[in-house]
Amino acid sequence: MSFLTALLDTAALAPHGTCLLWRPELLWLHLVSDALTGLAYWSIPVVLFIVALRRRDLILPWTLELFALFILACGATHFMAIWTLWYPDYGLQGAVKAVTALVSVATAVALWPLLPRVLALPSSRDLALANAALSREVAERREAETRARQSEARLAGFFEHLSDALFVLRAEANGFVFETVNPSFCQIFGTSREAIEGHGPERLPEGSAAAELAAAFTTGLATGRVREWESALTGPDGTRHLHAVLAPLPSLPGEPRRLLGSLRDMTELRRLQTDLVEAARRATIGAMCAGVAHEMSQPVNIIGLWADRARASVEAGARGPRRAIEVILGQTRRLGALLERMRELSRDTPAAAERFDAAEAAAAAVDVARRSWALDRIEVTLDSAGPAPVLGRSAQLEQALLHLLENARDAVLRRRRQEPEAPAQIHVTLRAGPQPGQITLSVQDTGGGVPETLGSRILEPFVTTKDPGEGTGLGLPIAAGILRSMGGRLAWLNRGAGAVFQVALPLVGEQPA
Known part of the structure; x- marks a missing residue:
């Protein structure tokens, strides 16, 4: 305590202003210089503390805080110099300088090891070059992203407008789900996207197709190989042949496995x-x-x-x-x-084709059948959508239709002999075809249908369902030949209580005046 008291004792000391002989110009020189230096010193720690608080990612942020303390102590020594101009507190001034010295040494010890790391920091030129390279990379990435989006848009356009039916399946815990389908897929199965996307194959209208696709999905996912097959679907409009391809898609870890499939309608090719x-x-x-x-x-x-x-x-x-x-x-x-x-x-092609109305020819044939079979109590009706201009010969189309009507009449009468209360109806329909520019002519009866044993050969010559001596088996082949010469193809299927024989004929446009 005696040393501290002696250190702080100012009774025998004179203020520093005495050494300057209290000359105002000297006093003001020291006062202003020390004041400005001290204020400048004390403003720097504020900046350093803000930087240290907001940029914790800098190299050893506590070094900035130590450096700020050192500058603060240096500023304090200048303010003590001003104080000692009038008050001889040299002991306090020395204590402040001692603290400043300790902080200075600690700061120097902390800064020297940081010198290699500071020198390793990139220069402004290096930063500029790195920034330029980064800008080029960003531009390249943006360009690549733009190209990727354009490519994705093109692929999406292909997916949407491709004539083949495309679909993507996603494997989930409870089975397979249609992730997306294109419009051709919806057209084949006669459904909408909302009704199939997010659901499994059981939502397909075709039950047999749903079961077959589900089995193929399971096999394709288990083997990881491309599967290809062809299936025949029998519906109200006849049999359709579909060629199917199923390929596994690459998947990342953690993502569900997916399958890409395509369906192509091969019906026309098979026909x-x-x-x-x-x-x-x-x-x-x-x-x-x-x-x-x-x-x-x-x-x-x-x-x-x-x-x-x-x-x-x-x-x-x-x-x-x-x-x-x-x-x-x-x-x-x-x-x-x-x-x-x-x-x-043997005469498949008429000598001279002409443009005529198929609806009028059908009406004429139906009128002949009604008058001829009036006593048989058979109801013959015609449902026509309007004029249907086709190319051929009107008399031959009437002949072909009469052959079909005669076969339908024989089938109805044969069933009536077995079932007296069975309906006796023949319905002729003329409607727009399955494709634009076509007309569909169909003859439907209630005669019990075509036997399965003769189904594949019913249109061949000399094949008949009638009893021996009642038919020659040439009516249907002659009708098929006439219709084929007009660009159509006779087909049949059993529907309801009987059979339907139908043909799609190409329409012809108006002749120029």
């Missing part, structure tokens, strides 16, 4: 292939029928001629021989009619 095979077979059969008809026509004519002469020479009272000759003549005429129909079977 074309069937038509080519059928055309070749029909050409062979037609050539054979034409040859047989040509070779048999002369013997039949000779038999009929001699039978007619024999009938003229037999006396009127000889009923037995005369009756036998009548039977021979009747069967000869029937055989001649059969040979003529065989000749018609």
